[in-house]
Amino acid sequence: xxxxxxxxxxxxxxxxxxxxxxxxxxxxxxxxxxxxxxxxxxxxxxxxxxxxxxxxxxxxxxxxxxxxxxxxxxxxxxxxxxxxxxxxxxxxxxxxxxxxxxxxxxxxxxxxxxxxxxxxxxxxxxxxxxxxxxxxxxxxxxxxxxxxxxxxxxxxxxxxxxxxxxxxxxxxxxxxxxxxxxxxxxxxxxxxxxxxxxxxxxxxxxxxxxxxxxxxxxxxxxxxxxxxxxxxxxxxxxxxxxxxxxxxxxxxxxxxxxxxxxxxxxxxxxxxxxxxxxxxxxxxxxxxxxxxxxxxxxxxxxxxxxxxxxxxxxxxxxxxxxxxxxxxxxxxxxxxxxxxxxxxxxxxxxxxxxxxxxxxxxxxxxxxxxxxxxxxxxxxxxxxxxxxxxxxxxxxxxxxxxxxxxxxxxxxxxxxxxxxxxxxxxxxxxxxxxxxxxxxxxxxxxxxxxxxxxxxxxxxxxxxxxxxxxxxxxxxxxxxxxxxxxxxxxxxxxxxxxxxxxxxxxxxxxxxxxxxxxxxxxxxxxxxxxxxxxxxxxxxxxxxxxxxxxxxxxxxxxxxxxxxxxxxxxxxxxxxxxxxxxxxxxxxxxxxxxxxxxxxxxxxxxxxxxxxxxxxxxxxxxxxxxxxxxxxxxxxxxxxxxxxxxxxxxxxxxxxxxxxxxxxxxxxxxxxxxxxxxxxxxxxxxxxxxxxxxxxxxxxxxxxxxxxxxxxxxxxxxxxxxxxxxxxxxxxxxxxxxxxxxxxxxxxxx
Numbered sequence: 001x002x003x004x005x006x007x008x009x010x011x012x013x014x015x016x017x018x019x020x021x022x023x024x025x026x027x028x029x030x031x032x033x034x035x036x037x038x039x040x041x042x043x044x045x046x047x048x049x050x051x052x053x054x055x056x057x058x059x060x061x062x063x064x065x066x067x068x069x070x071x072x073x074x075x076x077x078x079x080x081x082x083x084x085x086x087x088x089x090x091x092x093x094x095x096x097x098x099x100x101x102x103x104x105x106x107x108x109x110x111x112x113x114x115x116x117x118x119x120x121x122x123x124x125x126x127x128x129x130x131x132x133x134x135x136x137x138x139x140x141x142x143x144x145x146x147x148x149x150x151x152x153x154x155x156x157x158x159x160x161x162x163x164x165x166x167x168x169x170x171x172x173x174x175x176x177x178x179x180x181x182x183x184x185x186x187x188x189x190x191x192x193x194x195x196x197x198x199x200x201x202x203x204x205x206x207x208x209x210x211x212x213x214x215x216x217x218x219x220x221x222x223x224x225x226x227x228x229x230x231x232x233x234x235x236x237x238x239x240x241x242x243x244x245x246x247x248x249x250x251x252x253x254x255x256x257x258x259x260x261x262x263x264x265x266x267x268x269x270x271x272x273x274x275x276x277x278x279x280x281x282x283x284x285x286x287x288x289x290x291x292x293x294x295x296x297x298x299x300x301x302x303x304x305x306x307x308x309x310x311x312x313x314x315x316x317x318x319x320x321x322x323x324x325x326x327x328x329x330x331x332x333x334x335x336x337x338x339x340x341x342x343x344x345x346x347x348x349x350x351x352x353x354x355x356x357x358x359x360x361x362x363x364x365x366x367x368x369x370x371x372x373x374x375x376x377x378x379x380x381x382x383x384x385x386x387x388x389x390x391x392x393x394x395x396x397x398x399x400x401x402x403x404x405x406x407x408x409x410x411x412x413x414x415x416x417x418x419x420x421x422x423x424x425x426x427x428x429x430x431x432x433x434x435x436x437x438x439x440x441x442x443x444x445x446x447x448x449x450x451x452x453x454x455x456x457x458x459x460x461x462x463x464x465x466x467x468x469x470x471x472x473x474x475x476x477x478x479x480x481x482x483x484x485x486x487x488x489x490x491x492x493x494x495x496x497x498x499x500x501x502x503x504x505x506x507x508x509x510x511x512x513x514x515x516x517x518x519x520x521x522x523x524x525x526x527x528x529x530x531x532x533x534x535x536x537x538x539x540x541x542x543x544x545x546x547x548x549x550x551x552x553x554x555x556x557x558x559x560x561x562x563x564x565x566x567x568x569x570x571x572x573x574x575x576x577x578x579x580x581x582x583x584x585x586x587x588x589x590x591x592x593x594x595x596x597x598x599x600x601x602x603x604x605x606x607x608x609x610x611x612x613x614x615x616x617x618x619x620x621x622x623x624x625x626x627x628x629x630x631x632x633x634x635x636x637x638x639x640x641x642x643x644x645x646x647x648x649x650x651x652x653x654x655x656x657x658x659x660x661x662x663x664x665x666x667x668x669x670x671x672x673x674x675x676x677x678x679x680x681x682x683x684x685x686x687x688x689x690x691x692x693x694x695x696x697x698x699x700x701x702x703x704x705x706x707x708x709x710x711x712x713x714x715x716x717x718x719x720x721x722x723x724x725x726x727x728x729x730x731x732x733x734x735x736x737x738x739x740x741x742x743x744x745x746x747x748x749x750x
Contacts, residue, residue, distance in 0.1 A: 016084040026315075026326070028269060050324060052159040056253050067248045073167070073244045075392050076160050077514060080148040080217065089145040092225065101227050106230035110574045111206040138366055142193060144231050144488070145220040161217055165198040166252045168219065172243045179243060192230050193551035194222040266316055270309045282519040285490050285511045286577075291310055293507070293689045294725060299401040299486035302498055309491045335732040340739045341637035347741040351635070363620035375618020381607035385544065389551040463514050481709060482508060482702055497698070504712045505686035507720075508701060511693040518588040518694030522578040522599055526571075526682050527724035532670040533661015536571045537613045537626050541675060542578070543567070544608040546598040552608070558594055562587030567595065573646075574725060585696040589704050596690070596708055600683060609672040627666050627740040634663055642739050653729055686713055686721045 057063030064185050081083070084579060088108065097104070150161060169189070173180045180188075189196060198219040219238070223231035276284040285306070292302045304311065366374065481503040490496050490511065499508040513519075526535045544552045559567050564582040578599060582588040614624040647656040692701060 007347055032431075038605065049450045053163075053253050053256055056163075057250070060246060060250050060253070066249075069249060070244050070246065072157060072160055073164055073249070075151065076157050076164050077242075078149050079153055079157075079237070081150075084154065085149040086481050087147040087149075089143075091143040091145075092228075097225050097228060101228045104228075107229045119524045140225075142223050142225055142228050142231065144223065144228075144235060145218055147216050147218045147237055149216055151215050161200060162256065163226055163249070164670075165200070165217060166256060167244060167248060168198055168238045168242055169196060172245060173237050174241045174243050177239065181531070182248060189234065191235060192223070192227055193226065228593045238425050238653060246367050266312050270312050273309050273312075273491055274493070274583055277491055281490075281494055281511070281513045282517070283498060284512070285494065285689050285693055286519070286521040286523075288490065288512075288520070289496075289689065289691050290577065293523050298496075302486055303488045306488050306490045307492070336734045337645055337732070337735065338737045338739070339641045339645045339648065342739055343642035343743050344741040345635065362616070362622075365709060366616070366620055371616075371620045374616045376622075378610060378615050378617060378623075381610040384605070384607040385611055387551060389549070389554045389557070393462060407592070415456045444534050448560070478508060482506075482705075490620060499698070499710060501685070504709050505684075506705070506709070507689040508698075508705070509689060510696065510698055511525075511691070511699065512695065513693045515694065516584055518582050518585050518692065518696055520580045520582075520588065520592065520595070521689075521691040521693075522595065523691060524576050524599075524682055524687050525574065525688045525724045526576045526659075527574065528657040528659050529654055530669075531628070531658045531662045531665045532674060533626065533659065533666060534670070534675055535576055536660040537609075537666075537670060538675050538679055538683075539569050539571045539576050539578075540612045540626055541604055541608050542569070542598050542602050544605070544612065545603040547601040547603065548597050549594060550603050553593065555598055559591055562591040564588075564591055570746060573655055573659055579631060583623065585694065585700065588692075588694070588696060589700055592690075592701075592703050594706055596688075596705075599688070600685070600708075600712070602679070604672065604676050604679065606672050609675065612668045613670065613672075613675075622663075622667060624666070626661065627663065630660050635742055640742045648736050648738055650729060652728060654725065680723065681722075684721055689721070 056069065090104075091593065101107075136183075150158070153161075168184055170186065172182045173185050196219075198217070200217055219235065221231045221234060227403055281527055288305050288308075289302075292305050296302055296305065363371065480497040481501045483502055485498040487495065487497045487501050495512045497510045497512075499510070500506070528535055543555060546552065549555065549558075556566050559580060559582075563584065564580050564587055567578065567580045569576065569578040579594065580588075580591060580595060582608070610624075612625050614622065614627045617623050643658055650656045690701075690705075
């Protein structure tokens with residue numbers, strides 16, 4: 001649903017915004033409820049189920065109604081547990097199980113099907129409900145699954161199915177004429193089985209399932225091989241000997257009504273948020289912060305996004321009416337868009353024919369001389385882009401010490417074969433170092449130390465390295481430009497601090513993630529209003545050099561020296577983000593100003609645009625890294641369907657633009673001047689968030705950013721900055737059903 005105003009943290013977000021984790025927990029909860037797997041029913045059925053359950057509570061308040069409810073539940077059981085409605089699936093390591101249980105059929109005396117079925121040792125989809133299926137699976141456990149066909153159930157009894165399944169695990173059981181209280185049943189069941197579940201339809205996660213099949217119900221137990229007979233006995237007792245009491249029915253109905261309010265889903269989301277922070281804290285925090293970069297407006301917004309679990313907790317007290325009303329508002333009564341991506345052979349042939357004809361016209365228009373000129377331009381551009389950086393630019397080499405990795409200057413003799421003795425500032429016993437330059441990326445070093453005067457002591461042998469990164473106390477002068485905006489803990493676990501430069505507008509976010517790895521995410525809010533692909537093309541051109549490092553690939557060469565696993569980037573609909581990962585903070589601090597120089601001051605040369613974005617070759621064919629990338633996905637079902645969906649929902653918004661660019665625009669309207677103008681508009685310090693996750697001192701970050709801020713000042717005044725994504729989203733006027741025709745995938749064609 002497209003909201004009438006621009007999304008913010010307190011409203012249900014738009015579809016693209018929902019991709020940003022933490023923008024609104026309401027959207028995640030609604031989506032989880034809509035696709036709730038334990039009911040396996042559509043929204044309309046869920047609403048009817050809720051109405052049925054609330055009516056059931058009223059019936060249980062009268063003696064006559066209570067008796068009728070118990071009778072209905074017994075009728076449900078009697079119908080769906082008839083022999084013709086029962087199918088049994090058993091998955092186990094049969095060789096191991098046969099050693100423990102010689103006769104696998106015996107325990108199923110009242111439920112099992114013909115004995116010879118066990119000999120098949122294979123899984124089949126069960127058209128005949130009198131079969132018992134087995135599946136040979138290498139596992140230490142045995143899976144017992146009973147599927148019950150409900151097609152013969154009367155329509156007025158079908159709403160009882162969810163309640164029936166819920167009661168199976170939480171009701172008394174009559175065993176040998178004695179009624180066992182449900183508390184003892186639950187305790188004994190937990191002791192005998194590893195896991196148990198019951199649901200509408202068949203679970204699709206396991207290898208031996210055969211689809212959802214909403215006309216069935218299933219109950220499954222996971223047991224140890226030696227408890228195979230015990231597990232079968234439990235299934236028989238739960239199905240046939242469960243005693244439906246008014247007290248337990250009332251408790252289960254009340255719980256199910258409350259379950260529609262999604263307490264279980266909320267708890268699951270809280271656990272997942274904590275797990276995400278524990279498993280991948282760097283990315284988890286980065287995406288939360290990027291959401292704030294795009295849509296945040298205050299410290300309260302920042303804290304809200306980084307503490308989604310607090311918001312989850314606040315929803316626990318909402319009753320079922322709250323959720324039902326939200327579901328009706330955003331899923332039932334809302335306008336909708338349906339996009340059908342239906343491959344068409346005729347359409348594919350037409351598009352292929354048009355593309356062949358276009359290339360032929362292009363060749364004819366260029367002529368022989370024109371194609372030769374295009375080929376020469378491409379060769380010249382490639383030559384310019386392949387100029388290697390001077391050796392002196394790669395000036396330092398990391399040398400691990402006893403407690404840190406430090407960076408030392410590389411000395412380049414005039415003759416690489418020449419070896420010399422130099423002093424590099426050792427303190428302690430006399431020492432000389434002999435070095436030979438092997439390549440631009442490696443140094444062979446030998447050292448000689450005179451230890452005749454005194455025994456060599458580890459604490460005396462230190463490297464006096466003026467280039468090493470040193471932590472120091474925060475001085476007022478150096479910290480003056482960066483003010484602390486707010487501090488919080490991501491879901492109460494990881495400290496996160498947000499700073500903003502009063503001088504340049506740069507935003508610095510530091511998350512104190514434990515461990516040796518340091519990650520950097522450099523995010524900018526970017527918005528496009530056409531299909532020229534300017535955000536995407538600019539992202540590619542950033543890596544072709546900067547004002548201080550005007551060489552293609554030099555960023556990755558320097559990254560390797562800083563113990564980084566290279567650099568990377570992505571372009572999304574609403575932002576562009578550049579990333580790097582280093583081992584330790586020393587390399588990160590070395591590489592950070594170099595990477596930011598590429599982002600804020602790239603060369604954006606015409607030669608780079610020709611090779612990286614689009615060109616016409618000497619054969620009259622279109623090429624370019626960006627062009628070929630979009631050529632491979634522009635007409636896929638996923639891309640065409642997604643683009644049409646966004647254009648239908650957001651016709652006058654940046655979400656409707658193809659940020660990667662479409663081939664026609666890349667050929668005809670995308671220019672390097674447009675790329676430069678786009679960079680000037682969005683790649684500004686006010687729009688740049690430097691997100692650092694890892695153990696890095698804020699003082700060190702401010703120190704290495706200080707020269708960058710001075711450089712920003714040296715560039716002079718900038719025009720006023722217009723923050724992207726501020727245009728209100730128009731409401732969807734009417735529902736739409738749109739059809740698009742993508743190309744066949746290779747799998748379909750094959």
